[in-house]
């Protein structure tokens with residue numbers, strides 16, 4: 001199976017794929033888990049999805065998907081492979097462009113990294129319905145640049161106070177430095193249903209005070225979904241399998257599918 005769809009965009013979106021950066025303030029909150037399973041959930045709905053492992057310094061999408069790529073983003077950056085060669089089929093019916101572990105040298109944002117990434121996004125956009133960018137955590141220039149490549153951004157946060165403080169810092173920077181007036185929020189590892197809404201409300205309130213000060217600059221934090229803290233997630237990660245394939249009925253899988261639904265409507 002080729003990883004690259006040949007057909008013209010099925011959904012007929014004029015600008016090609018919808019680009020969504022998945023980021024977070026704090027690390028280890030579930031960005032890669034959510035991105036991979038969201039990609040599979042969208043693919044199950046007939047969408048053509050590419051996941052770009054844009055966490056250049058700490059890339060581990062290959063580990064989560066149990067892939068051992070011969071060709072990675074590194075080979076594309078160094079002209080050892082074409083983009084088409086490096087885009088691989090992933091379990092779950094989507095495509096991936098993996099960073100692998102050879103990318104540490106790109107964890108600093110240079111003009112070259114900038115140009116390469118911009119050109120890659122331009123080339124893949126016409127060929128997919130969705131390009132998901134699994135980015136790093138925090139507000140370093142390389143993370144912020146990766147996020148800037150996407151039209152939409154989804155911040156992943158857990159209910160832990162440290163995660164929320166860091167999510168707040170990230171969202172504030174996205175609003176002030178990238179001029180974003182709307183950011184999506186996914187609350188991961190929620191301990192009960194409805195916790196996402198409470199957390200989103202609290203964050204929105206604090207943000208309003210700092211970001212929404214200037215007239216005509218209203219800022220909106222949209223709750224895109226919540227995924228429960230669920231032991232099946234760890235089990236799937238340990239088996240290096242997709243949760244929505246291994247435990248499709250689990251609470252966390254339901255949360256990811258609801259997120260895909262929300263993005264499709």
Ligand SMILES: Nc1ncnc2c1ncn2[C@@H]1O[C@H](COP(=O)(O)OP(=O)(O)O)[C@@H](O)[C@H]1O
Nearest residue numbers: 028029030031032033189228229230233234237
């Ligand atoms: N909803 C969840 N329920 C339980 N454990 C989770 C959940 N989401 C993530 N985890 C755990 O957190 C770990 C880190 O997730 P990962 O996606 O690698 O984070 P990040 O990409 O943000 O650094 C996972 O390997 C998994 O064990």
Ligand SMILES: [Mg+2]
Nearest residue numbers: 031032055060
């Ligand atoms: Mg990750």
